[in-house]
Amino acid sequence: MTQVLCVGAAVLDFVFHLDTLPDRAEKYGTETAEVVGGGCAGNAAVAVARLGGHAVLGARLGCDAVGDIILGDLAQEGVDVAHVTRNPGAASSYSSVLIDKRGERQIVNFRGKGLVLETGWFAGLDGLAAVLADTRQVAAARDALALARSRDIPGVLDGEAPIDPALMALASHLAFSMQGLRSFYPQAPVADALADIARRYGAWACVTDGPSGVWFTTPDGVAHVPAFPVETIDTLAAGDIWHGAFTLALAERMGEPQAIRFANAAAALKCTTFGGRKGCPTRGAVLQYLAEN
Amino acid sequence: MTQVLCVGAAVLDFVFHLDTLPDRAEKYGTETAEVVGGGCAGNAAVAVARLGGHAVLGARLGCDAVGDIILGDLAQEGVDVAHVTRNPGAASSYSSVLIDKRGERQIVNFRGKGLVLETGWFAGLDGLAAVLADTRQVAAARDALALARSRDIPGVLDGEAPIDPALMALASHLAFSMQGLRSFYPQAPVADALADIARRYGAWACVTDGPSGVWFTTPDGVAHVPAFPVETIDTLAAGDIWHGAFTLALAERMGEPQAIRFANAAAALKCTTFGGRKGCPTRGAVLQYLAEN
Numbered sequence: 001m002t003q004v005l006c007v008g009a010a011v012l013d014f015v016f017h018l019d020t021l022p023d024r025a026e027k028y029g030t031e032t033a034e035v036v037g038g039g040c041a042g043n044a045a046v047a048v049a050r051l052g053g054h055a056v057l058g059a060r061l062g063c064d065a066v067g068d069i070i071l072g073d074l075a076q077e078g079v080d081v082a083h084v085t086r087n088p089g090a091a092s093s094y095s096s097v098l099i100d101k102r103g104e105r106q107i108v109n110f111r112g113k114g115l116v117l118e119t120g121w122f123a124g125l126d127g128l129a130a131v132l133a134d135t136r137q138v139a140a141a142r143d144a145l146a147l148a149r150s151r152d153i154p155g156v157l158d159g160e161a162p163i164d165p166a167l168m169a170l171a172s173h174l175a176f177s178m179q180g181l182r183s184f185y186p187q188a189p190v191a192d193a194l195a196d197i198a199r200r201y202g203a204w205a206c207v208t209d210g211p212s213g214v215w216f217t218t219p220d221g222v223a224h225v226p227a228f229p230v231e232t233i234d235t236l237a238a239g240d241i242w243h244g245a246f247t248l249a250l251a252e253r254m255g256e257p258q259a260i261r262f263a264n265a266a267a268a269l270k271c272t273t274f275g276g277r278k279g280c281p282t283r284g285a286v287l288q289y290l291a292e293n
Numbered sequence: 294m295t296q297v298l299c300v301g302a303a304v305l306d307f308v309f310h311l312d313t314l315p316d317r318a319e320k321y322g323t324e325t326a327e328v329v330g331g332g333c334a335g336n337a338a339v340a341v342a343r344l345g346g347h348a349v350l351g352a353r354l355g356c357d358a359v360g361d362i363i364l365g366d367l368a369q370e371g372v373d374v375a376h377v378t379r380n381p382g383a384a385s386s387y388s389s390v391l392i393d394k395r396g397e398r399q400i401v402n403f404r405g406k407g408l409v410l411e412t413g414w415f416a417g418l419d420g421l422a423a424v425l426a427d428t429r430q431v432a433a434a435r436d437a438l439a440l441a442r443s444r445d446i447p448g449v450l451d452g453e454a455p456i457d458p459a460l461m462a463l464a465s466h467l468a469f470s471m472q473g474l475r476s477f478y479p480q481a482p483v484a485d486a487l488a489d490i491a492r493r494y495g496a497w498a499c500v501t502d503g504p505s506g507v508w509f510t511t512p513d514g515v516a517h518v519p520a521f522p523v524e525t526i527d528t529l530a531a532g533d534i535w536h537g538a539f540t541l542a543l544a545e546r547m548g549e550p551q552a553i554r555f556a557n558a559a560a561a562l563k564c565t566t567f568g569g570r571k572g573c574p575t576r577g578a579v580l581q582y583l584a585e586n
Contacts, residue, residue, distance in 0.1 A: 014307055014389060016401045023316050025397040033387070033403035035359060065365070066328060069358040094326070096307060096389035098401060104318035108309045108391060110326035 002251045003127050004048045006244065007058035007117070007144040008041030008134030008158070010084070011093040011109070012070050013276065015236075021100045036236075036276040037073040038095065040134035040158055043237040043277045047244030047266060049078040052283040053251065055244070056080045056125060058140060060117040062090035083121045090114035097236070105236075119143040130154040130251035132243055133171075135180075138164045145170035154250040158243045173250065174198070174205040175243055181207045190215050191222035204256060208242055208267075210235065214260050225260050228268035228293060237277040242267040245286070265289050295544045296420050297341045299537065300351035300410070300437040301334030301427030301451070303377070304386040304402070305363050306569065308529075314393045329529075329569040330366040331388065333427035333451055336530040336570040340537030340559060342371040345576040346544065348537075349373045349418060351433060353410040355383035376414045383407030390529070398529075412436040423447040423544035425536055426464075428473075431457045438463035447543040451536045466543065467491070467498040468536055474500045483508050484515035497549060501535055501560075503528065507553050518553050521561035521586060530570040535560040538579070558582050 017032040037046070041059055048055035057079050061067035063086045070092060074081050093112035099105050117140040131148035133141035135158065142164075148155030149170055157167050159176035161183035168174055174197065178190075185193035190207060198205035198217040206216035213226040245266035249259035265286045273279030281289070310325040330339070334352055341348035350372050354360035356379050363385060367374050386405035392398050410433040424441035426434035428451065435457075441448030442463055450460050452469035454476035461467055467490065471483075478486035483500060491498035491510040499509035506519040538559035542552035558579045566572030574582075 014387060014403075016389060016403055018401065021318055022399055022401060025314055025393075025399050027398075027400040027402065029402045029404055031404060031406065033384075035357075035387075064328075065358075065362045072358070091326075094307060094328075096309060096391070096401070098389070100318075105320075106315050106318050107320040108311065108315060108389070109320065109322045110307075110309055111322055111324060113324070 001052065001054035002129045002248060003054040003056060003125070004248055004251050005056045005058060005122070005125060005128055005131045005144060006041045006045040006048065007131070007137070007140050009039035009093065009136045010037070010042030010057065010059035010061065010070050010074065011039040011095060012066050013038040013095045013097045015097045015099060015276070017099050019101050021098055021104060021106050034275065035069070036278060037070055038237065038276060039093070040136065040160070040240045040243070041132070042070070042074060043240030044132055044158070044244030044247070045074065045079040046077045046277045047241040047280050048248045050280045050282050051245055051248050051266060051286065053248040054080060057084055058117060058119065058122070058144060060085045060087060060115040060137070062086070062092040062112065062115065063088050064092055066094050067092040085116065085118045087115050122147050128153060130156065130247050132156045132158060132247040133167065134158040135160055135163045135167060138167065141167050142170060148172065154247065156243065156247045156250065158240070168201045168203065171203055174201065174203050175246060176205065176207040177239060178207055178209045194222050206260065208239060214264065216256060216260060225257065225264065227264055230268045230272050232271040234274045234276070234279060235271055237280070238267045238270045241270045241277065241280050261290065262286065294345065294347035295422045295541060296347040296349060296418070297541055297544050298349045298351060298415070298418060298421055298424045298437060299334045299338040299341065300424070300430070300433050302332035302386065302429045303330070303335035303350065303352035303354065303363050303367065304332040304388060305359050306331040306388045306390045308390045308392060308569070310392050312394050314391055314397060314399050327568065328362070329571060330363055331530065331569060332386070333429065333453070333533045333536070334425070335363065335367060336533030337425055337451070337537030337540070338367065338372045339370045339570045340534040340573050341541045343573045343575050344538055344541050344559060344579065346541040347373060350377055351410060351412065351415070351437060353378045353380060353408040353430070355379070355385040355405065355408065356381050357385050359387050360385040378409065378411040380408050415440050421446060423449065423540050425449045425451060425540040426460065427451040428453055428456045428460060431460065434460050435463060441465065447540065449536065449540045449543065451533070461494045461496065464496055467494065467496050468539060469498065469500040470532060471500055471502045487515050499553065501532060507557065509549060509553060518550065518557065520557055523561045523565050525564040527567045527569070527572060528564055530573070531560045531563045534563045534570065534573050554583065555579065
């Protein structure tokens with residue numbers, strides 16, 4: 001199996017569904033809620049596993065009950081969690097996610113406490129084919145992207161603001177969210193911004209913009225791939241699944257345009273299914289969808 | 294040890310501290326949060342255990358990770374959880390609790406799903422000295438209060454609205470929150486309302502009103518006991534701890550005025566300590582406080 005290292009956040013989301021978002025200091029009740037694993041790296045690792053890759057997760061958790069739930073859920077998804085750092089006395093990260101009828105979200109994220117992501121084990125990973133890092137744990141992302149660079153394998157940065165420029169200098173592939181790209185270029189046309197940042201950091205670059213599709217750099221300028229038109233039920237984790245699928249595709253030596261199409265299909269199918277990353281499709285479903293569309 | 298049966302809600306609270314409460318569909322972050330067990334019956338059971346009683350909990354949980362956390366925490370507190378109903382396929386109840394700098398709270402509670410509280414085991418409890426029931430699980434509360442009545446031991450109803458009148462008819466002691474009493478008497482003076490409801494249901498009755506103290510019925514009318522003046526840090530679970538302490542005191546055959554004083558001390562000390570029911574004092578601390586005040 002193609003081995004991908006995913007480094008960054010693994011958290012737990014407590015998702016509550018309400019008719020309208022709360023706006024007062026009162027008690028609200030709901031009959032609909034669920035506990036779903038989240039975090040950029042955790043979600044991407046689940047995507048890699050579901051899509052047939054060997055996902056090695058680099059993340060940090062406390063030795064607490066929340067950490068146990070996160071780890072148990074990831075292990076059940078087939079993610080390789082053997083190297084996840086558990087910090088004694090630390091508190092794992094979790095979020096309250098409130099979603100109203102129209103899909104609007106209010107998130108309160110506890111960032112965790114006393115968490116340190118160990119990276120000494122990175123060097124011992126044999127047969128690694130690609131690396132994906134998010135921007136949340138800068139030191140670990142730097143180590144992961146440096147490893148990819150030293151091994152001459154794809155090093156993808158999931159570019160959500162705030163983004164440390166040192167990470168951009170190390171990545172071979174900069175995959176921005178629109179919010180991440182706009183944190184550097186608030187006004188410029190997307191194509192100009194993307195071309196400029198790619199040139200500046202000597203990297204391939206793309207920006208994902210949900211249903212508006214993906215722009216990416218080519219030797220001849222910036223190209224655009226539309227998103228697959230689907231009936232969206234739930235976008236939670238769709239971006240992370242896109243990054244996991246894209247990195248796995250690069251690891252499998254697909255070209256970037258093909259990798260984008262593969263990732264677009266995975267993210268689109270996810271959006272048609274409720275429950276965050278639990279809605280991530282299998283490889284079979286993605287290949288069938290690509291064959292039909 | 295004096296045995297008290299506590300019947301009702303056992304939940305998990307995810308508490309987030311923020312400068313101000315969220316009011317938009319955005320992502321908010323915090324460095325301070327904690328996972329604390331909650332629910333009227335769960336909190337009261339912890340109080341009974343800390344105050345030296347044998348707390349038997351009657352509650353309902355799913356066979357899920359949240360249920361495991363709730364149960365593990367209660368067991369660690371010395372609560373007898375042997376009879377807690379675990380419903381396969383059901384979802385345990387949990388809440389998001391947001392607290393701002395001024396102590397204002399916004400709570401979103403998921404009530405759980407598919408939960409049934411079994412009560413067949415109530416009849417097998419030997420040596421029971423008192424029963425405490427909250428108003429959330431009416432059928433189980435009815436069975437618990439009927440058991441107390443049949444054994445001629447105190448049956449205390451934690452009277453928070455909405456309150457099923459059938460429960461009031463079964464309880465020997467009606468311990469209302471002000472909100473609970475006001476749900477029946479929106480306007481009447483407190484003393485009149487309390488006297489009326491006690492007469493109507495043939496029960497002793499009291500109403501707790503935080504720092505304003507407790508009103509209770511006597512053969513000669515309604516009396517008032519002031520609360521102990523303390524510097525309040527956190528009121529979360531204070532009311533439930535009051536009910537647990539009060540019921541244990543009755544079980545130990547204290548008279549009602551003495552039981553109120555004991556419960557007032559326990560609740561006051563809780564308010565000086567952060568962290569919901571984790572701030573519940575021990576019996577030694579309560580007795581020392583009572584001796585000094």
